[in-house]
Amino acid sequence: MDNPVAGRRPGRVTIKDVAADAGVSVAAVSKVLRDAYGVSDALRAKVRASMQKLNYRPLAAARGMRGQTFTLGFLIPDLHNPFFSDIFAGMTAALERTQYQMLLGVSDSAEPHEKALMESMIDRQMDGVMVIGPRMPIDEIRDFAARIPTVLIAHHPREDENFDTVNNNDRHGAELVVQHLVAGGYRNIAYLSQDIHGANLETMVTTEREIGYRAAMRDAGLGKYIRVVKAMQTSRETQAEARQLLQARTPPEAIFCWTDFIALEVLSVARELGLSVPGDLAVVGYDNTSYCDLAQNSLTSIDQSGQVLGLQAARLLIERIRGRTEPENFVMTPRVVARNSSRAKAG
Amino acid sequence: MDNPVAGRRPGRVTIKDVAADAGVSVAAVSKVLRDAYGVSDALRAKVRASMQKLNYRPLAAARGMRGQTFTLGFLIPDLHNPFFSDIFAGMTAALERTQYQMLLGVSDSAEPHEKALMESMIDRQMDGVMVIGPRMPIDEIRDFAARIPTVLIAHHPREDENFDTVNNNDRHGAELVVQHLVAGGYRNIAYLSQDIHGANLETMVTTEREIGYRAAMRDAGLGKYIRVVKAMQTSRETQAEARQLLQARTPPEAIFCWTDFIALEVLSVARELGLSVPGDLAVVGYDNTSYCDLAQNSLTSIDQSGQVLGLQAARLLIERIRGRTEPENFVMTPRVVARNSSRAKAG
DNA sequence: TGTTCTACGTATAGCGTTCTACATTTTCTG
DNA sequence: CAGAAAATGTAGAACGCTATACGTAGAACA
Numbered sequence: 001m002d003n004p005v006a007g008r009r010p011g012r013v014t015i016k017d018v019a020a021d022a023g024v025s026v027a028a029v030s031k032v033l034r035d036a037y038g039v040s041d042a043l044r045a046k047v048r049a050s051m052q053k054l055n056y057r058p059l060a061a062a063r064g065m066r067g068q069t070f071t072l073g074f075l076i077p078d079l080h081n082p083f084f085s086d087i088f089a090g091m092t093a094a095l096e097r098t099q100y101q102m103l104l105g106v107s108d109s110a111e112p113h114e115k116a117l118m119e120s121m122i123d124r125q126m127d128g129v130m131v132i133g134p135r136m137p138i139d140e141i142r143d144f145a146a147r148i149p150t151v152l153i154a155h156h157p158r159e160d161e162n163f164d165t166v167n168n169n170d171r172h173g174a175e176l177v178v179q180h181l182v183a184g185g186y187r188n189i190a191y192l193s194q195d196i197h198g199a200n201l202e203t204m205v206t207t208e209r210e211i212g213y214r215a216a217m218r219d220a221g222l223g224k225y226i227r228v229v230k231a232m233q234t235s236r237e238t239q240a241e242a243r244q245l246l247q248a249r250t251p252p253e254a255i256f257c258w259t260d261f262i263a264l265e266v267l268s269v270a271r272e273l274g275l276s277v278p279g280d281l282a283v284v285g286y287d288n289t290s291y292c293d294l295a296q297n298s299l300t301s302i303d304q305s306g307q308v309l310g311l312q313a314a315r316l317l318i319e320r321i322r323g324r325t326e327p328e329n330f331v332m333t334p335r336v337v338a339r340n341s342s343r344a345k346a347g
Numbered sequence: 348m349d350n351p352v353a354g355r356r357p358g359r360v361t362i363k364d365v366a367a368d369a370g371v372s373v374a375a376v377s378k379v380l381r382d383a384y385g386v387s388d389a390l391r392a393k394v395r396a397s398m399q400k401l402n403y404r405p406l407a408a409a410r411g412m413r414g415q416t417f418t419l420g421f422l423i424p425d426l427h428n429p430f431f432s433d434i435f436a437g438m439t440a441a442l443e444r445t446q447y448q449m450l451l452g453v454s455d456s457a458e459p460h461e462k463a464l465m466e467s468m469i470d471r472q473m474d475g476v477m478v479i480g481p482r483m484p485i486d487e488i489r490d491f492a493a494r495i496p497t498v499l500i501a502h503h504p505r506e507d508e509n510f511d512t513v514n515n516n517d518r519h520g521a522e523l524v525v526q527h528l529v530a531g532g533y534r535n536i537a538y539l540s541q542d543i544h545g546a547n548l549e550t551m552v553t554t555e556r557e558i559g560y561r562a563a564m565r566d567a568g569l570g571k572y573i574r575v576v577k578a579m580q581t582s583r584e585t586q587a588e589a590r591q592l593l594q595a596r597t598p599p600e601a602i603f604c605w606t607d608f609i610a611l612e613v614l615s616v617a618r619e620l621g622l623s624v625p626g627d628l629a630v631v632g633y634d635n636t637s638y639c640d641l642a643q644n645s646l647t648s649i650d651q652s653g654q655v656l657g658l659q660a661a662r663l664l665i666e667r668i669r670g671r672t673e674p675e676n677f678v679m680t681p682r683v684v685a686r687n688s689s690r691a692k693a694g
Numbered sequence: 695t696g697t698t699c700t701a702c703g704t705a706t707a708g709c710g711t712t713c714t715a716c717a718t719t720t721t722c723t724g
Numbered sequence: 725c726a727g728a729a730a731a732t733g734t735a736g737a738a739c740g741c742t743a744t745a746c747g748t749a750g751a752a753c754a
Binding site: 030058064067 | 741
């Protein structure tokens with residue numbers, strides 16, 4: 001039913017025009033463009049001058065047919081979580097002086113969208129992709145990684161794979177949270193995690209955090225207080241779970257939320273229920289996003305430095321594009337950033 | 348200095364393979380692909396079956412050389428503002444059943460990045476672009492729009508242009524804010540706007556909102572209270588300006604912030620200064636993003652329905668790609684969503 | 695002075711599509 | 725049933741670039 005108008009826009013300056021202007025062959029211009037072997041300084045200068053003069057820009061679409069497109073894909077689950085912004089900033093910094101351009105795909109946390117975006121990045125001949133917390137099963141990830149250089153962020157591999165990963169030590173982060181709360185006099189500490197239907201559980205950051213949480217609780221002799229609640233990532237559902245938790249016969253003294261985003265919802269529910277934070281309830285988030293610093297939130301969180309993660313991801317991806325095939329797994333050490341929401345109990 | 352490895356990945360199923368499998372010509376397959384004229388049902392079925400069987404996917408990079416890439420670009424200033432997420436959702440809905448894919452560029456609110464991203468979207472032969480609040484001067488926008496179908500969001504055109512626009516009625520929105528506050532008993536109302544160095548002021552939403560604010564203040568007989576403060580979009584600078592404003596000899600009773608984002612910072616500063624909201628200070632934002640609803644913010648805001656804006660933007664862009672050349676300017680009517688931060692004064 | 699390198703350029707065959715021009719078959723018309 | 729018109733299919737030339745294969749000149753060597 002579509003009868004689309006052709007999309008070609010004529011009059012573009014091509015490599016041919018540059019060659020004609022500089023009085024050299026097309027091949028010579030291409031060589032200059034690619035910094036290839038066998039170009040004299042004189043020729044290079046001539047060609048560069050013509051490119052400048054004509055305002056030439058290589059057509060990525062054409063390049064894609066034979067070589068690289070110098071385009072990297074970045075696949076994120078949503079446009080809500082401000083943590084992604086930190087990661088993105090790190091990537092931008094890493095790519096600053098390169099000729100790579102980054103384009104983003106937003107999967108809406110939906111597996112079909114995620115796959116479609118991966119496919120379409122491959123169709124567009126991108127040189128590589130970075131993905132945050134992929135939802136699709138591991139064997140599909142492997143298939144994609146075999147077709148395009150891939151770096152995964154916030155995905156804990158079980159063994160050596162054909163992609164690289166970048167993470168913070170999520171177990172340790174969760175342990176830090178528990179230790180911090182315990183030091184502040186809190187004992188009944190719950191963990192509010194993410195409910196993802198049908199995902200590859202064992203590699204998820206929330207799972208790692210849960211393991212860390214459980215271990216630290218047991219180590220502190222608080223095994224009997226272990227309580228893990230999972231909520232889908234919608235405001236409604238998160239608030240419903242939080243409300244239920246806080247209205248239980250023995251509500252927790254503290255809630256550790258798997259990400260800041262969710263912690264803010266919990267703060268909201270607490271206030272609506274007339275609970276004071278940290279008086280009646282301590283709340284801790286994860287990621288240390290900019291919202292934590294606002295006085296109305298003053299949310300204790302775990303800093304995993306998104307900037308560093310992004311930078312490393314970009315670095316690893318470019319290495320991989322250049323030919324490295326042995327997997328690398330970068331792990332960052334997280335730290336607690338204490339704020340009012342988890343202030344130590346008086347007495 | 349780069350000596351990159353070639354990026355080609357072999358073994359891809361091409362139109363040729365499909366043609367061979369179906370026992371027809373390459374041209375025939377292409378016709379089926381494009382829903383072009385002159386294909387019998389039998390042929391179509393045969394080709395479709397082969398495509399399915401071989402799991403064929405058209406290579407966008409190759410398509411870009413002759414026809415469309417079915418890729419749309421969406422250029423946003425940053426990854427922080429949750430309002431963009433609403434707009435994005437609207438676009439996604441509009442593109443749901445089409446074969447268009449959307450890829451995002453993030454300009455970091457920087458003019459050079461913005462231009463570079465526009466260029467690179469053109470280089471990648473995207474079929475069209477949507478841009479939120481472009482920073483570059485109007486004549487450069489015109490140049491780009493001449494090269495690629497363009498829809499601008501949150502940019503108020505002065506006259507007919509070679510691009511479409513999608514907006515809410517920002518003047519009216521600002522008027523609604525003032526009227527709402529005045530009805531609540533507030534008189535000394537300040538406007539906290541955005542400070543952008545060297546941008547095309549006259550088309551910006553913040554300018555429109557300022558005009559609406561001034562007009563409504565005058566209409567309400569509050570001309571002498573008019574006060575406009577501008578801050579760059581960083582947390583530090585915003586908070587500094589807010590602090591200065593609130594510590595002045597006669598601080599405002601209410602602050603209207605050009606976007607929610609900024610209003611949250613103001614709420615933070617107010618709390619740090621020991622001011623109660625709305626007791627000592629009313630705060631109103633713009634965009635009605637999800638953060639407004641959190642109890643700790645409970646921020647009154649103007650709803651301009653990002654979903655609708657995004658949907659319209661995508662619709663207009665596709666129309667334009669199909670060949671429309673007369674500009675269209677969609678304008679949405681905003682409405683107040685009152686919350687606690689601007690509750691009417693007692694007595 | 696030949697001969698062999700090395701450095702520098704060029705010609706040109708693709709890459710996977712689209713789309714015009716044309717050939718062939720089928721259907722319609724009188 | 726002839727002739728025209730419509731329907732269906734094919735060949736093949738682009739599109740802008742990359743990269744291989746090759747040519748040619750000058751330098752180095754014997």
